[in-house]
Amino acid sequence: MRSYTLKSCAIGLCALGLLLSGCARPSIGSDRDDPTKPVTLTFWHGWSQPDEVKAIDDSIARFEKLHPNIRVKTVADVTDETVNQALRAGGDEAPDVVSSFTTSNVGQYCSSGMWADLDPFMKRTGVDKAKVFPKSLLAYTRYKGKQCALPLLADAYGLYYNKDAFKEAGIPRPPRTMSELKRDAVKLTRRTRDGSYTRVGFMPDFRLYQNSPDRLFAQWGPAYFDRHGKAQLAGDPRTRQFFATARGLIAAQGGYAALERFRTRFGDEMSSQNAFLKQQLAMHMDGEWRGLMLKQHKAPFAWGAAPMPVPDDRADTYGRGYLTGTVAGIAHSSRHQNAAWELVKFLTVDTDQVVRFANAIHNVPSTLAALKSPRLDTDPAFRTFVQIAGNPHSAAIPPSDNGAQYITALQDFSYAVEAGKVPDLDRGLRDLDAGIDADNLQSEN
């Protein structure tokens, strides 16, 4: 009798568990709304600096003027993690329009269905994406044929250099090849009598600010996956060249431990204590937005921007750089998807809007028309990044089902390599490929 009761309870509890677990489904949105009816949209974005938030608010004001029936509530400084969790939780407070600074997550957004497919909306409203957006930017906003995001300005990475330091060291121009970068970095490095640094020529350490390994690796034009989607870093000689170059730069400037110790003294990247601004770095890889920050903080030295150097045996690709950007899309759970599309379309397709927004926050415009616009900022440093973005060799990292996980795996491996903890690089790379493949397989449905 007692065992029967216990069994019943256990079965009942199991059934309840299974029943309730089936209810864990996020809400489903709708694209049946009338975009001419009054509606309030919620737009989550990641910009946080006052001038950036003002630029977004100005853009929204222009949109509301064009669409008097649509009110937009903006939420600033939202991370991808927050967006991810909110869209999975659903509910009335979830956003209608979302944006992300992490293009490598687009694969995850598209494959999971978290961001709605935009192709039907573009078809309905006559937007020909091939004629509006550059190919390289379209590549990182779609995954396996599903266009779930559109570029909302782009970021290009280049080399910022301290012209005063260059003059003092007798270097006439920024380096164009990796061997020139190494030579100049050594010349520009300054140390005190006790051996500690006052300035490092070029710090390649992967943990420094924007120095994620994929960004420097972009100068080699790597192919992360083969056509079957399998990781192929171990089989690509460019991977070994890249790591050899990074290790060589570290060794030439005093070694990993010394550089890391110096790095821990640096101030916050986005503050007036930034190491390049404080002249603790003579050269530094960064995005186009840094130029605006250097002006705002009135950098006490002359500086310039140039494309990142390229490998010596690929000198013809000089001008290339790592591309990324902000992407915008519609939340799958939005019940006002047509109205949301109006906002996404305005922010990403409207030439006047794209140019004004690009000028306001010093980002690279993301439409073909805006890139050619005469009203685009003429600042030479900014133009350098526009040219990098337009270079045919410039590329973004490929999207993946598993979001940025493969980049995280590469980062982890790169930290070990730069610290000299990978005695057998070939074996390490094979293990890295196997790990990336296992992670990708695990993420597939």
Add this chain to the structure above:
Amino acid sequence: MAHLPAGAPAPALRRKRRRERLRTLGFLSPWLIGFCAFFGYPLLATVFFSFLHYNQIEPPVFVGLRNWTYVLTQMPLFGPALGNTLWLVVVMVALRVVFGLGIGMLVTKIKTGAGFFRTAFYLPYLAPPVAATVAFVFLLNPGTGPVNEVLGALGIPAPSWFNDPHWAKPSLVLLSLWGIGDLMVIFMAALLDVPKEQYEAAELDGAGAWGRFRYVTWPSITPIVLFAVITGVVQTMQYYTQALVAGKLASGVTIGPGSVIQPGYPDHSTLTVPQLVYSLGFQNFNTGAACALSLVLFVLAMAATSLLMRGRAGLLPAED
């Protein structure tokens, strides 16, 4: 009149027993409901989801043992995370008990200013974990931290603390010892509970300080030590906040939109199993694997607790 089978209780007695059982269940029901809702169901759901692929958007798909295979054999970070967690369990719990007991004995012995010292040692425990960790990372910054400035001035080679894979976990242990106030209070209460007569008798028998501790204090406080060890083990297996905050801050990564922050800096030396569960479940949305890993942690915590309870951690005789 029908005869009842031998040994069967009378109907009245049966009714009385049923009433008693119902009354007991009635009184227990608030706890039972809470237990089912916040432990029973989540545990069942975790087991259920560990056999599914579920990204929290699309419908779950049954994948058999794939999540378990991935977690136990293919996930490269499982080994380091488990190793770090077990290292913290052994070292941190042992040092916290020893240090807490030492401080407890010290403040019970102090005659003047006892209140001040008790407050001083207890106050750090009241600091929120995140704030305490931020302060520690600042103090132990290898480049600009005051601790290394002092060590450097004294000519002592200063470690890189949270920035050195070999020192990162010991730095976390230091942080936990700084907030030892909770254990100190528990041990103080236990120490003040030891009958004074026993100390007097031991003194009359010629016992010195060590003898008094070994034959009087220790036997009296072992149940409390056992409590501290078991709760310490369970808490340390769930160690998350301090390791995550210390790693993030020490790495110097700008925290904000667009930055993907992975726990465990430097070189996965502070990566613990709960951080890996979070990373799998809420960064990669790999719910199935996160559930499988959670169950591994649950089983480990249960096994450790059972072993400690059964063996009394070698502190208590079995009949106690």
